Amino acid sequence: MAKSIYVGNLPWAATEDEVRSLFSTYGTVLSVKLVTDRETGRARGFGFVEMDDAAAAAAIEALDNTPFGGRNLRVNEAQPKAPRPPRY
Structure with missing residues (x-):
């Protein structure tokens, strides 16, 4: 079964390929998703x-x-995303 891992404090310039390479030392990496800002894309x-x-x-x-x-x-x-109250 797959497990999701939270990776924080990454350098801004880190790429998905670099993170995949780092983690692949410990086993098969199924996916990598680096989070970006919606407005700026950074x-x-x-x-x-x-x-x-x-x-x-x-x-x-x-x-x-x-x-x-x-x-x-x-x-x-990674912990499941906590539900947020509705925004009005």
Whole structure:
């Protein structure tokens, strides 16, 4: 089963290919999605990587708080998006 991993504190210049390469050391990467600002299209400094359960656990353990592009990554299991109250 696939597990989604939150990757925070990414350098602004990081690409999906660089993140995929970093995580592929620990297993097969199913997908990488770096989040961008809707209005400007600039990177927001975080994203999500999807891997199988065993590979995800190994990647989280190995990569949390490690340097990447001059910044220490925050890597943990992604939590489901919390429901927001309706906007009027």
